[in-house]
Amino acid sequence: MTMAETIHSKLTVALAPxxxxxxxxxxRHAGHAGARPDGETHFRLTIVxxxxxxxxxxxxxxxxxxxxxxxxxxxxxALSVSxxxxxxxxxxx
Amino acid sequence: MNDNPVxxxxxxxxxxxxxxxxxxxxxxxxxxxxxxxxxxxLTHMGVKFKGIDVLTDPxxxxxxxxxxxxxxxxxxxxxxxxxxxxxxxxxxxxxxxLQKVMxxxxxxxxx
Numbered sequence: 267m268t269m270a271e272t273i274h275s276k277l278t279v280a281l282a283p284x285x286x287x288x289x290x291x292x293x294r295h296a297g298h299a300g301a302r303p304d305g306e307t308h309f310r311l312t313i314v315x316x317x318x319x320x321x322x323x324x325x326x327x328x329x330x331x332x333x334x335x336x337x338x339x340x341x342x343x344a345l346s347v348s349x350x351x352x353x354x355x356x357x358x359x
Numbered sequence: 360m361n362d363n364p365v366x367x368x369x370x371x372x373x374x375x376x377x378x379x380x381x382x383x384x385x386x387x388x389x390x391x392x393x394x395x396x397x398x399x400x401l402t403h404m405g406v407k408f409k410g411i412d413v414l415t416d417p418x419x420x421x422x423x424x425x426x427x428x429x430x431x432x433x434x435x436x437x438x439x440x441x442x443x444x445x446x447x448x449x450x451x452x453x454x455x456x457l458q459k460v461m462x463x464x465x466x467x468x469x470x
Contacts, residue, residue: 295392298391300391323443323450323451327446338430344393344431346446
């Protein structure tokens with residue numbers, strides 16, 4: 267399983283998201299601090315889940331961080347998170 | 360929480376400076392795109408801030424993650440309160456919330 271698949275799987279199990287997109291952006295950071303030759307260090311994810319309703323931004327991010335604690339402690343060096351409740355519009359560019 | 364001497368230093372920095380950004384590199388020369396993005400946002404808002412380069416001190420680099428219970432850098436503090444990392448700063452700026460936080464906390468904007 268790739269790291270992106272692991273992240274996808276863990277978030278799916280924990281939060282039952284209605285939408286989830288995990289993008290491996292490691293290639294965009296190749297060669298800089300935190301990058302590894304074999305990649306899988308930088309990820310961007312967009313997740314829509316009812317569990318985020320009524321939660322602050324910090325709380326939502328911390329929920330994701332907790333679910334992915336093992337990955338963040340291991341090789342995931344950067345994780346960009348957009349966490350939305352189902353009735354919220356996606357953030358702008 | 361208090362057994363780590365780095366926490367004392369972090370607390371001192373966020374007590375002494377209204378806006379503190381723990382980042383990779385310096386505000387003039389950020390060493391990471393996420394840190395650079397937050398510097399750019401604060402600069403654009405005209406907010407005076409103290410940038411603290413965690414790359415110069417491995418103890419600080421790990422310590423700030425524990426202190427804030429937040430696994431990544433950059434990290435923004437305003438008047439002692441943890442605001443968030445790059446994504447949150449970006450979202451709050453886009454929605455106008457960041458400007459409101461600065462106003463509510465009496466942080467001077469240059470413009």
